[in-house]
Amino acid sequence: MNIISIHSFLGVSLILFLTGLFTAISRKNIIGIFMGIELILNSAALNFAAFSRFSAGNAEGQLFSIFIIVLAAAEAAIALALLLAVYKRRSDIDADKLNKLRG
Amino acid sequence: MDIGIKEVVFLVVIALTVVPGFLVAFSRNILYSAFALFFTFLGTAGLYLFLDADFLAIVQLLIYIGGVLVLLLFAILLTRNIDNMKRTNALSIRRAALAGIGAVLLFGVLLAAFISYEWVRPGAEHASSPAVTVNELGSLLLSTYLLPFEVASILLLAVLIGSLVIAGRSVR
Amino acid sequence: MRDLIAGYGYCIVLFPLLGVFVNGLLGRRIQRAWGEGPISYVGCGSVFLSFALACVAFFSVVMSEDKAILCHVYTWLDVGYVTADVSFLFDPLSSVMILIVTGVGFLIHCYSTGYMKGDPGYYRFFAYLNLFIASMLILVLAENMLLLFIGWEGVGLCSYLLIAFWYGKKENAVAGNKAFIVNRVGDLGFFIALLLLFWLMRSQSMTGGMAEMTAGTPSLLSFSYLAEHVHVLKGVTIWGVSAATLICLCLFFGATGKSAQIPLYVWLPDAMAGPTPVSALIHAATMVTAGVYMIGRLHFLFSLSSVALGVIAAVGAGTALFAATIACTQHDIKRVLAYSTISQLGYMLLAMGVAAYSAGIFHLMTHAFFKACLFLGAGSVIVGMHHEQDIRRMGGLKQSMPRTFLTFLIAALALSGIPPLAGFFSKDEILWKAWSDGHPLLWLMGLLTAGLTAFYMTRLVLLTFYGENRSAARPADEGDHDHAGHQGLAHPAQESPHVMTVPLILLAFFSVMAGFIGVPAALGGSNRFDRFLGAVFGLQSGGHHQNAMEYVLMAASVLIAVAGIFAGILLYRTRPDLPGRYVPKIRFLHRVVYRKYYIDELYQFLFVSGTKALTMFLAAFDKYGIDLIVNLQAYILRIEASITGWFDLRFVDGAVNLVADGALGAGSHLRKLQTGRVQAYILIAFLMVVLAVSYTVFR
Numbered sequence: 025m026n027i028i029s030i031h032s033f034l035g036v037s038l039i040l041f042l043t044g045l046f047t048a049i050s051r052k053n054i055i056g057i058f059m060g061i062e063l064i065l066n067s068a069a070l071n072f073a074a075f076s077r078f079s080a081g082n083a084e085g086q087l088f089s090i091f092i093i094v095l096a097a098a099e100a101a102i103a104l105a106l107l108l109a110v111y112k113r114r115s116d117i118d119a120d121k122l123n124k125l126r127g
Numbered sequence: 128m129d130i131g132i133k134e135v136v137f138l139v140v141i142a143l144t145v146v147p148g149f150l151v152a153f154s155r156n157i158l159y160s161a162f163a164l165f166f167t168f169l170g171t172a173g174l175y176l177f178l179d180a181d182f183l184a185i186v187q188l189l190i191y192i193g194g195v196l197v198l199l200l201f202a203i204l205l206t207r208n209i210d211n212m213k214r215t216n217a218l219s220i221r222r223a224a225l226a227g228i229g230a231v232l233l234f235g236v237l238l239a240a241f242i243s244y245e246w247v248r249p250g251a252e253h254a255s256s257p258a259v260t261v262n263e264l265g266s267l268l269l270s271t272y273l274l275p276f277e278v279a280s281i282l283l284l285a286v287l288i289g290s291l292v293i294a295g296r297s298v299r
Numbered sequence: 300m301r302d303l304i305a306g307y308g309y310c311i312v313l314f315p316l317l318g319v320f321v322n323g324l325l326g327r328r329i330q331r332a333w334g335e336g337p338i339s340y341v342g343c344g345s346v347f348l349s350f351a352l353a354c355v356a357f358f359s360v361v362m363s364e365d366k367a368i369l370c371h372v373y374t375w376l377d378v379g380y381v382t383a384d385v386s387f388l389f390d391p392l393s394s395v396m397i398l399i400v401t402g403v404g405f406l407i408h409c410y411s412t413g414y415m416k417g418d419p420g421y422y423r424f425f426a427y428l429n430l431f432i433a434s435m436l437i438l439v440l441a442e443n444m445l446l447l448f449i450g451w452e453g454v455g456l457c458s459y460l461l462i463a464f465w466y467g468k469k470e471n472a473v474a475g476n477k478a479f480i481v482n483r484v485g486d487l488g489f490f491i492a493l494l495l496l497f498w499l500m501r502s503q504s505m506t507g508g509m510a511e512m513t514a515g516t517p518s519l520l521s522f523s524y525l526a527e528h529v530h531v532l533k534g535v536t537i538w539g540v541s542a543a544t545l546i547c548l549c550l551f552f553g554a555t556g557k558s559a560q561i562p563l564y565v566w567l568p569d570a571m572a573g574p575t576p577v578s579a580l581i582h583a584a585t586m587v588t589a590g591v592y593m594i595g596r597l598h599f600l601f602s603l604s605s606v607a608l609g610v611i612a613a614v615g616a617g618t619a620l621f622a623a624t625i626a627c628t629q630h631d632i633k634r635v636l637a638y639s640t641i642s643q644l645g646y647m648l649l650a651m652g653v654a655a656y657s658a659g660i661f662h663l664m665t666h667a668f669f670k671a672c673l674f675l676g677a678g679s680v681i682v683g684m685h686h687e688q689d690i691r692r693m694g695g696l697k698q699s700m701p702r703t704f705l706t707f708l709i710a711a712l713a714l715s716g717i718p719p720l721a722g723f724f725s726k727d728e729i730l731w732k733a734w735s736d737g738h739p740l741l742w743l744m745g746l747l748t749a750g751l752t753a754f755y756m757t758r759l760v761l762l763t764f765y766g767e768n769r770s771a772a773r774p775a776d777e778g779d780h781d782h783a784g785h786q787g788l789a790h791p792a793q794e795s796p797h798v799m800t801v802p803l804i805l806l807a808f809f810s811v812m813a814g815f816i817g818v819p820a821a822l823g824g825s826n827r828f829d830r831f832l833g834a835v836f837g838l839q840s841g842g843h844h845q846n847a848m849e850y851v852l853m854a855a856s857v858l859i860a861v862a863g864i865f866a867g868i869l870l871y872r873t874r875p876d877l878p879g880r881y882v883p884k885i886r887f888l889h890r891v892v893y894r895k896y897y898i899d900e901l902y903q904f905l906f907v908s909g910t911k912a913l914t915m916f917l918a919a920f921d922k923y924g925i926d927l928i929v930n931l932q933a934y935i936l937r938i939e940a941s942i943t944g945w946f947d948l949r950f951v952d953g954a955v956n957l958v959a960d961g962a963l964g965a966g967s968h969l970r971k972l973q974t975g976r977v978q979a980y981i982l983i984a985f986l987m988v989v990l991a992v993s994y995t996v997f998r
Contacts, residue, residue, distance in 0.1 A: 040144065
């Protein structure tokens with residue numbers, strides 16, 4: 025069977041997704057968490073593009089990927105702005121320390 | 128299995144995508160993670176090329192690497208603790224363990240589910256789909272997906288203003 | 300005239316009742332506003348009106364054919380098979396009684412206006428006195444036993460009210476209580492007899508197949524019914540005892556209470572604490588005779604039981620002798636007369652006991668006259684001696700109070716049975732009937748009593764009126780012989796006013812004349828009294844052929860009376876030193892008799908102390924027994940309550956607290972989930988997703 029099939033792209037996307045999730049969960053640095061989130065988004069976009077090519081045959085999947093990228097960029101801007109605000113307040117970006125909402 | 132040059136390159140690109148991903152996950156230094164991320168993005172752009180999504184690949188390079196990653200590097204720069212340069216990106220062991228177990232499990236399950244499923248009906252596979260060009264993307268954007276397009280632009284405006292507000296407050 | 304009585308006969312009772320209302324309710328105001336005059340007129344006038352009507356009734360009865368006039372007032376009870384009416388029966392017996400009651404009563408009312416003059420309770424006295432007259436009239440006029448019982452109780456009440464008239468002094472109140480309580484004991488017997496009679500008459504009339512049951516139930520306790528049907532009780536026994544005997548004994552028990560016989564006589568001497576007119580009216584002439592009257596009224600019942608009659612006669616004779624002995628030693632003038640009354644009542648009951656019913660009533664009448672006269676005379680003496688009652692401190696009143704003296708003497712002689720005064724005829728008839736009916740022992744007792752009677756009356760007269768005035772003398776120690784003192788006059792005694800002496804004169808007159816209506820055949824008379832009452836009792840003239848014996852007995856009684864008088868004169872006039880010499884020799888005996896044979900003390904010990912002890916015991920039982928139980932129960936309840944409380948506290952509250960603590964604990968544990976770290980949340984969500992996907996895929 026052909027290697028360049030949807031299965032490989034789905035596999036890659038899965039690996040990327042799980043890696044990103046792992047990173048998001050286990051990192052202490054906020055930026056590290058953010059990197060994990062970017063990985064997740066990336067994997068999703070890849071997924072959409074793969075299906076667009078192999079299943080649907082039109083451009084809608086790709087368009088969606090474009091949107092994902094756009095939104096990821098916007099989100100990155102906000103997240104890093106927030107990060108700077110937090111850093112200015114606390115001079116520390118340990119995510120474990122951000123537990124003011126604990127019960 | 129057909130192993131032509133195309134396939135080999137494909138595999139290399141996959142490796143280029145996946146392995147830095149692990150580096151992002153496990154590296155102790157955050158700069159190392161950032162650079163690994165760069166390579167992941169690069170690899171993803173390559174994969175997009177294999178999917179005949181040329182515009183998407185370029186957009187990935189431009190925005191993800193040129194925008195998000197640069198932003199990320201700026202943030203790292205601005206929030207650097209000079210003291211401990213070495214270990215800036217620690218892992219929470221407990222969470223890591225649990226997440227790892229979960230990830231492996233889920234990987235196994237989903238992979239099994241993926242592989243065995245016929246995503247593409249045999250007869251409907253397009254050997255070569257009509258190339259998706261920028262034209263087509265553009266016309267889709269301005270016809271069927273006009274609303275999301277406009278909303279996204281408003282969102283970008285909001286983000287612009289918002290980030291200025293959030294991050295700029297401390298400027299006195 | 301008959302119709303007048305049949306229609307308005309009840310007015311005899313009504314007039315005194317009106318007097319009661321006026322004097323009782325308005326008397327205080329009247330007395331304060333206008334003095335004693337109006338009260339006297341109302342009080343005496345009402346009795347006088349009754350007397351007038353009684354005379355009319357008497358003549359109506361005399362002139363009527365059947366010698367019984369019924370005045371029906373209203374139907375009182377008509378409940379199931381109990382019927383009784385308020386009706387008054389005028390027959391020879393009751394008409395004699397009402398004449399005595401209203402006549403003597405009227406005289407005593409007039410006397411009282413003088414005796415009670417100045418007393419602040421004047422109106423109250425006359426109200427009570429009128430009430431008494433009314434009750435006594437109800438008693439004697441009653442047509443059935445229930446109404447009689449009402450009168451019976453009424454006179455008992457009035458006796459109490461009048462004895463304790465001067466209730467300020469404790470001993471008067473005590474005497475009143477004693478009279479009432481002893482009376483009530485007797486009334487219990489009367490009531491039991493009433494119930495027995497009613498019950499048996501009813502059961503017998505039902506089973507005896509009496510054909511003459513009229514429509515509507517007959518009034519079982521009316522005398523007419525009883526007279527006809529009481530023979531059904533012949534042979535009926537209750538618990539082995541003849542029913543008639545039982546009933547008669549119970550009735551007699553009641554009579555001993557009213558008529559002061561053994562064993563219930565103890566109240567009469569103490570009753571002398573009341574004003575003297577009360578003693579005269581109630582305790583001489585009328586109330587005490589109620590027992591005798593009752594036996595006479597129910598003679599047909601008593602005839603059924605010879606046992607009861609025997610008991611009555613024996614008790615009567617015994618009491619007569621007994622009381623006469625005590626009278627010889629007393630030195631309160633009223634007490635001597637009181638014991639004399641008890642003694643004479645014994646005579647009357649002796650007569651009833653030997654079935655000489657009209658003889659008994661005859662003596663009742665004559666006794667009423669002379670005893671009332673004696674009491675009123677004593678009252679006159681007491682007032683004249685400024686309320687001195689001890690005869691050892693009297694004397695010499697013959698000159699200072701001549702009218703009193705003369706009437707007293709006449710009455711005393713009549714009482715002693717000296718012919719041709721009234722007492723002789725009546726007493727003699729009783730003694731004759733006792734002998735001729737076959738009771739020589741009883742006759743002997745009666746004879747001895749007559750002797751003693753003469754003796755103590757002579758003693759009384761001599762000590763009171765003769766000799767020198769001893770009012771300043773020191774009284775000798777108790778139980779001592781009487782001796783004449785030597786000191787002179789302290790207060791000169793004065794004769795009483797006319798309003799008091801006129802009744803005395805009238806009563807003395809009747810003491811002389813009354814006997815002549817009962818002259819027996821043996822002495823040439825026709826004994827109209829006996830014949831008059833024959834309509835009620837059935838003529839009782841038997842044994843005419845024993846005339847010789849009758850003369851002998853007559854002579855015997857006269858002789859012993861004269862002997863008694865002589866003995867009295869000897870001991871108290873001629874040789875007054877003799878008592879002083881001989882009495883110390885029989886000191887013990889004298890003391891026992893003087894102390895009334897210690898009967899009062901015996902009763903006190905037996906009954907009064909016993910009752911008091913019972914009371915204390917019951918009070919203690921209540922306090923320690925019953926209260927103990929109640930308190931114990933309360934205590935147990937408290938314990939139970941505390942157990943329940945502990946249970947509630949520990950278990951119920953414990954359960955509630957457990958829930959609360961559980962919630963708190965769970966909460967404090969669960970809130971550790973909220974670490975505030977987003978990554979942890981994500982992790983958990985991720986793991987859940989893994990689970991969910993695994994589940995979905997592998998299902």
